[in-house]
Amino acid sequence: MSSEKPVMIEFKDVHKYYGDYHALRGINATIRAGEFFSLLGPSGCGKTTLLRTIAGFEGISSGAVMIGGEDMADVPANQRPTNMVFQSYAIFPHLTVEENVGFGLRKDPRSKAEKAKAVEDALGMVGLKGFGARAAHALSGGQRQRVALARALILKPKVLLLDEPLSALDKKMREQMQVELIKLQRQVGITFILVTHDQEEALVMSDRIAVMFEGQIAQLADPETLYRRPASRKVADFIGTMNFLPAKILNEAGSKVEVDAQGFGKITLDGAQVMSAEGSEGGATVGFRPETLTILFDGQTGSDFESEAVVEEVVYYGDMTYYDIKIKGCDTAVRLSMRNVFGRPVLDIGTKTRVAWSAGALVLFR
């Protein structure tokens, strides 16, 4: 997607120890200029630590962090071309909004009037025009976040670091800010690095995502690849919902693999659909997303494969309905989702129906 753009940040085999605790275990990655990059993982996976090594708040035990081709080992936090939006926003409570936004301009050679103009512009950019004289402690959570953004962006950093910036906001505000952040990133065109534990947020906002577990990057890919072709069972479990059915490998010919999946029967999968079984117990499994399975209503015909099934549970979401269904020949129920388009009924528990799927939507973990 952005492979032509120059490299902005490069991690070279970064390790970090806290005493005996191995927090970062050999991080290798490159982040390109102008990219919206997310570090995604459960709490304690090292994503915030990794972000703080970019900002310069955490040293590293070995390896190198490069920004713009320059090794940052001896560059203190206050001299790095990065700015951060903190999880708590860290809006100085003793200063007004404009004093907060202008905090980093002390050594700026521009005149006082020009700086005031810059502050006003930065506030305008985040939709807080006219808020300059307000006391920082009188702001709402969303406004604080905007002030934090303006305060960082006014310094024109090469990289903006965002440490779970949306986690303190309510759902509606969060969704609104996601869109605004994307727009803002396109507008200023600099690299954004977002730390989040919310997979949906990462999928919505990012150009590329690094999924981290236990101090390592488990997969680094664009959102679609991450969702459709998770590199391991563990990543698949973390991103969205995935159904797993036990499978037997029958035949391997070249890059093709023929499997017998419970309930699905014999299917031939492409090499690109074969992933690591890391994070699963037992043998090989076949995984698929709820929306890749379709209920065949009257008169519809299936795609590659179809089978009989019974509805065991119905969860109605308004725009979507989630069904737990048991496919003939399966031990456990699987989840599928149907969009509630006009004229489509919501099935009751116990309804016998037919479901269809296609081989391309499956992933084999072994």
Next chain:
Amino acid sequence: MAQTAATKSNLPARAAPKQRSEAASGLLMVSPTAIYALLLLAAPLITIFTYSFLTDGYLTVELTPTIGSYVEAWTNEVYRVVMLRSLGVAMAVTLVTVVLAFPIAYYVSFYVEPSRKSLWLFLITIPFWTSYLIRVFLWKVILGFNGVVNSGLLGLGIIDEPLTFILYNTNAIVITLAHAYAPFAILPIFVALEKIDRSFLEAGRDLGESSFVTFFRVTLPLAMPGVISAVMIVFIPTIGDYVTPHLVGGPEGKMVANLVQVLYLKLDNYPLGSALAVSSMLLVGLVLVMATMQLAIFGYVFKRIAGQTQLILAIFTALAAAQALLAVVIALWLVTGNAPLTVVLGTAVHVVALLALRRKRSAL
């Protein structure tokens, strides 16, 4: 939706009687303390206040109202000198204590491991296990002519004869009181520093400031509530301290409390003693008001310009702005030569200056 609204409208009706009974039980709970405070704090104060306006007869107090005692307290050279000295000593003690306490509080808050902080605070309070009187006596032993300091320095050959400026004068009072009140200054500053979200300091660094400048632009302003508490907690009791000046102050080190004691118990002049006590209370109050306002003006000016210029320049400009008010007070003193007038006018000037700044700020 309708159901929620109904529930909401029901809430106050149900909550109100409960709240009343809560208020009643609350009053009941504080009443022993309130009665205690009323009897042992308010009543004596009112008594002293009343006494100060009565006339002194020989061995008796006559009920003729007068302000003669106040005129005497504010014009007689002896009382004026002692009041000024008390003020000076209390200011010096406050300055020394707070300036020395800050680094200790800072160290414990920022550098001591969280699990060890309680231990450190505990150690800081250990001197309090000894009686105040004994601690003051020990300072006599330490500072005396043949004391620990002098014999130590003599033994090391650093001095040829014992130092005399460290005992039986105001220096000794300052040293002793600064030690005695150290924990009272350390604890509020420590609490204020503990409350500072560490991400504020990281934000300061992230926005391009060195640790040193971040300290002045972020840490210190946020620690100010603690510093102000420390100033008050040290200044108010030290100005009225009795034991320390009595024991280590010598003849030149008498403070207001000593004079009040002499007037009450030796000269049997209750009205003048009371007037002096009330006057020093007034003085403490007004000085604190002035100090707070100077600090507010310093903070206001500093914040305004700290983001624009060199740190040192910002500090000095703010200091100059605050001290301009002090200069007004000194000028008033020199021109009028009248202590009460100086204090009252000086306070008025401070209040006006602060109100003017407030107005300007809200206009912005």
